[in-house]
Amino acid sequence: MKRAVALTALLSLAVLAAPAASATSATSATVVSPSSGTAPFQGPRPDLGRQTLPAGDGWASEGTGTTGGAAAPASNVHVVSTRTELATALAAPSPSIVYVKGTIAPESTCADYVTGGYTLEGYLAAYDPAVWGRTAKPSGPLEAARVASAARQTADIKLKVRSGTTVVGLGRDARLRGLNLHVDKADSVIIRNITFEDTADCFPQWDPTDGAEGNWNSLYDNITVTGSTHVWVDHNTFTDGDNPDSAQPRHFGRPYQVHDGQLDITNASDFVTASWNRFSGHDKTMLIGSTNNPANDAGKLNVTVHHNHFENVLQRLPRVRFGQVHVYNNHYEIPDAETFSYALGVGVQSQIFSENNFFRLGRAVDPASLVRNWGGTAMTSRGDVLRVGGRVVPIDLVAVHNAVNDPDLGADAGWTPVLHTGIDPAESVRRSVSRHAGAGELR
Secondary structure, eight states, X not given: OHHHHHHHHHHTSOOOOOOOOOOOOOOEEEEOOTTTTOOOEEEEOGGGGGOOOOTTSSGGGSTTOOOTTTTOOGGGEEEEOSHHHHHHHHTSOSSEEEEEOSEEOOSSOHHHHOOXXXXXXXXXXXHOHHHHOSSSOOOSHXXXXXXXXXHHHHHHHEEEEOTTEEEEEOTTOOEEESOEEEEXXXXXXXXXXXXXXXOOOSSOEEETTSTTTOEEEXXXXXXXXXXXXEEEEESOEEEOTTOOGGGSOEEXXXXXXXXXXXXXXXXXXXXEEEESOEEESOSBOEEEOOOSOHHHHTTOXXXXXXXXXXXXXXXXXXXXXXXXXXXXXXXXXXXXGGGOOOSEEEETTOEEEEEXXXXXXXXXXXXXXXXXXXXXXXXXXXXXXXXXXXXXEEOOHHHHHHTTSSSOOBSOOSOOOOOOSOOOOXXXXXXXHHHHOSTTOOO
């Protein structure tokens, strides 16, 4: 009965118009890397390295704002095109600007990381639930070999980003493939105009105690933000490329998952803005807060998520614990119920304020699945719209959730965002975000 009432009320609302958004223009210039001695690189907008987060642009503008490496002297400006050059530039003194040129990938393969006699076949044989059971996590020689092999991969692909750093792609084709940027205990970091592709874990761990059936868990995100403040992640593209989790085999009856998050913000991080990014074809997309422990995260994890395109992604768009998170003017494109779980995850003590987002759903996708309660108590939904087929109607995400699910969520997250540069009409979001989100759009 709850479901029928919700959908009837939703579809009876008036159809809204969808006016077009204007495009932007840009210029080209030349950049020289004094530190590398390379020839000038001709490409769009190398001055991006000197740009800072605009005042008022989300939580990352709080207090001192986010300037990254904008003040870097010429000696701290780097153009990199290999993994070794990237690691060296990220370890250099700050403030610094790191321009990514072309595709950068690890210089080793999964086979190069293997140690201790690890093989997937041996691991599957040792920890098959029929042999190992389902009450204890794996231990013993094969698990030790997996951990040691994973440590070698971590040392190669996880690259730390220091305070006062800007990492920005040159042109339309800057790509980090199979690498994890880790913003750890840093302040004032900017990451822009890069395609992040397929940061796959060579050695996922089987955990039979994770859920009723057990799960495979992987280790690496594309961007990991831990214990950091004033971080701006803007105009990037996140994709699994030709290696999606949906194409992986099943082991022990569960998907063999080789990817973790695309952008995860955890461990008491604070004042983050994620804007104009494109998240595509992924499972665990954006996690804000990783545990239910208030000792570290209460009062932190304040994040703004605006003008992002979430395209055919399964869950965590985002999932939130503790933080005051403003989610506005995003385009959610969810065509298939089979590859979708939920969009907004309302976790413990979270305060999500959802505003003027555009949800475009396939006909089989239930609007009530857009919100999932993970132990939260309330969220605000204001000005959001829904398109199913050719109709665009207002949607109150909380009311639609409550019409189907128990317990109800409160409709007031307890705060009103003030850090933003203006809220666009929801009807304009589909066109503007589809056209201008993602890497290569800063020209």
